[in-house]
Amino acid sequence: MIPQTPTTPLPFSAIDAEDIAALDDSTAPTTPDGSSSFSPNLRPQDDAGYLNVSSLSTAIAATAPTVRNICCIGAGFVGGPTAAVIALHNPHIRVTVVDKDENRIRRWNSKHPPIYEPGLHDILRIVRDGSGxxxxxxxxxxxxxxxxxxxxxxxxxxxxxxxxxxxxxxxxxxARQPNLVFTTDLAKCVSEADVILIAVNTPTKTRGNGAGSATDMAAFEAVTALVARHASPGAIIVEKSTVPCRTAQLVQSMLALYRPGVQFQVLSNPEFLAAGTAINDLLHADRILIGSSNTAAGHKAAAALASVYASWIPPARIITTNLFSSELAKLVANSMLAQRISSINSIAAVCDATGADVDEVARAVGADPRIGGKFLKAGIGFGGSCLKKDVLSLVYLAETLVLPEVARYWLAVVEMNEFARSRLVSRVLRCLNNTLAGKKVTVLGFAFKKDTNDTRESPALDIIRALEKEGPDTIAVYDPVCTPTQMAEQIGRFAGSHVLRANGGPVVVHSDVYSACQGSDAVLITTEFDEFKNGPVEADGVAGGLEANPSQISTSDADDHLSSLNPVPPCDEDCPECQAEDSSAVTGTDGGVGNGADGRDKARVDWTRIYYDMKQPHWILDGRGILDIARMEKIGFRVESIGRPSGQLAKSSPPGNSWC
Structure with missing residues (x-):
């Protein structure tokens, strides 16, 4: 059974002044000094009138309206996991996820969720299906x-x-009652909700004014218009999508246009999730950022949303700001992370030209507590839907504010990222005598990072397209999580369907790593999956040599925890994911994310087997710096790794000749 939906809207217009005064009497909240989210500028100040939540549990109990129904618009990489974790920790709240994509909703309601995140499957089983x-x-x-x-x-x-x-x-x-629902009925979902989370995609514009840097707000604007038409008076509307600064003003204007005289509250609550660790990021968030208007009603709405998170997040980690500070903080956070990656990749180029080791440089620099060691891993640059988009959004904001120096500064971060990718392609050509004609190149890793099937802005896509232009006989692509169907569709969309072998092109997608590498002239590692590592098994401290994923539990533990769950909803007879699994069972290949389980086989690649199946001189180009070069060279490989000198080249080549 689903918790009953409240029929009476939340009384945000009838706010008790004493309740707000009680909030103002508490001390200003902070995150712990020295934490990744600590910033004195993000502390709500008493004299500014922002919500204070350092005594959040008391304040919320006294003043926050009760939230019984949450609607999340957007069933993607943000909306799905966020809704699942909220539902998990708030069994008294009905959480409904709505999306116009019927196929995506069908998959969320089956054993084949459309996204892969470690830990997500077990949580879905609890909140979507319930337990006895x-x-x-x-x-x-x-x-x-x-x-x-x-x-x-x-x-x-x-x-x-x-x-x-x-x-x-x-x-x-x-018994645990299910309280997470996936649907395509937007009007019903929105009309019943006390809190409405807007988590739709906001990509970079590809045409028109601001193309290449401005944020495409078409989907967000369309959803906001629908929300304005259907939301109950007094509903809280939350920006969950990453949006340009001052978007809240746009939302408020649209609400006033469609529903004049009706009171709504608009909040900014940006996500700080990383693909591959999204569940862990939600369960153990280092901060929850809530921006609200500096009014009594705004404070009340912020307290209501904070009460939802307070069911599992310590009050000290819930930060409140004004609306525009919250919107801008998300862009700045991602831009600074991207800046660090581009910075270390620029140093990797210097290391390649001098013979220095970028890992040693990063370790020495990261030992400085003012700098720290995170995001100092050299490679082929960042990908995903957030970092590049948010840096470019900041560039566009600076340009519109007539701050050209600021715009050029942040644009250089993106340019350095593109340089990091092009260097890998240049090195492939140099290793293979400046021609790929008649040769086979294997790309290991298609997702933009490990433990996810998110391919948006994946470096592998750019690399595959650049390699295809050199006229190779074959470009083999393998990924431990992405399915062959998904990879072929994405490559066809990004590089053109003509590049696929089925259409006469060189690109062949594989569901088996050994078939992908067989007969290859060079193997490129473009995603840092644990499966591709070759370090000593015992050094990892985990059976099988894999690092323990903090968002996963072992199969035996899962059996203990989930033994009383209700059955998984059955699939239709024509379910395409089930058909793909049946095909995989016949061919002996891995069904990938379509199997609906978190515990994929993460056995490491047998590099010795790959060595004997490759062509001489057995080139490996490690674009992620995950291989033990000495151990690979002992097998017989010739290894090139970004910013890290190989033993063979160090003996045979002077500094400056390693990387182009």
């Missing part, structure tokens, strides 16, 4: 796993988000 009563049991969860997130009777540790052991107790007479 189970025997009383005390269980000790593993550190870094789904600690205390299962909605049991009690969690005694109280260490929310710290990755420590948490003892949870279940009772035989308690």
């Amino acid at each position: 009563p189970s025997a009383t049991n005390d269980e000790l969860t593993k550190p870094g796993g789904l600690d205390g997130v299962f909605p049991r009777e009690a969690v005694s540790s109280g260490n929310y988000g710290e990755g420590r052991h948490a003892r949870v107790q279940t009772k035989s007479d308690v």
Whole structure:
């Protein structure tokens, strides 16, 4: 059963002045000094009248309207995981995810979710399907796993988000009711909601004014218009998408245009998720940022949204600002992360020209506590839907504010990222005598980063397109998570369908890493999947040599936790994902993300086997710096790794000749 939807709108217009005064009496919230989200400029100041949440539990209990129904518009990489975790920690709230894509919603309602995120499958099973009563049991969860997130009777540790052991107790007479729903009925979903999260895609414009840097707000604007028509009076409308600064003003104007005289509250609540670790980022968020208008009603709405997160996020990590500060903070956060990546990649080019080792340089520089060691891994640059887009959005903002120096500064971050990718292609040509004619090149990794099937702005796409222009016989592509169908569709859309072997082109997608590498003249590593590493198994401290994923639990633990779950909804007879799995079973290949489970086989590649199946001189180009060069050279490979000198080339080539 689904929790009943409230029929009475939240009374935001009737705000008790004493309630707001009680909020203003509390001290200003901060995140812990030295944490990644600590900034004195983000602290709500008492004299500015912003919401104070350092005593959040008390303040919320006294003033926040009760949230019973949340609608999330957009069932993508942000909306789906966010809604699932909110539903998990708020079993009394009905969370509905709506999307116009019927196929995407069908997959969310099946055992084949459209996105891959470690830990997501188990949470979906709980909140979407529910569970029956189970025997009383005390269980000790593993550190870094789904600690205390299962909605049991009690969690005694109280260490929310710290990755420590948490003892949870279940009772035989308690059953978990499903409270997460996926639907295409936007009007109904919006009209019933107390809180409406807008989590639609906001890509970079490709045409018209601002093309190449401005944010394309078409989808966001269309959804806002629909929300304005259907939302109940007093609803809280939340910007979850990454949007340009001052978008809240646009939302407020549209609401006033479509529903004059009706009171709504607009909040900014940007996400800070990383693909591949999104569930862990949600469960153990280092900060929750909420921007609101500096009014009593705005404070009340912010407190209502904060109460949803406060069910599992420590109050000190909930930061409140004004609307525009929240919008801008998201752009700045991603831009600074992108800046660090481009910075270390620029140093990698210097290392290649001098014989220095970029890993050693990064380790020495990162030891400075003012700098830190994160995002100092050299490679072929950043990808994904956020970093490049948000840097370009900041560039466009600076240009419109007539700040050309600021715009040029941030544009250089993107230019350096493109330079990092082009260097890998140039090196492939140099290693293969400046021609790919009649040769086979293998690309390992198609997603833009490990443990995700998100391919947006993937460096592999640019590299494949650049390689295809050199006229190779074959470009083989393999990814441990992305399915061959997904890869072929994305490559055809990005580089043109003519590049696929089915249409006479050189690109062949594989579901098996060994067939992809067989007969190859060079193998390129373009995504840092653990499967591609070759370090000593025992050094990782985990059976099989793989690092433990903090968002996953082992199969045996999953069986213990999930044994009382209700059955998975059955698929239709013509389910394309089931048909793909059946085909994989016949051919002996991996069905990829279509199998609907988190626990994919993460066995490492047998590089010795690949060596004997490749052509001489066995070139490996490590675009992510994940290989142990000495161990690969001991097998017989010739290895090139960005910013890291190989033993063979160090002996045979003077500095400056390693990388183009």
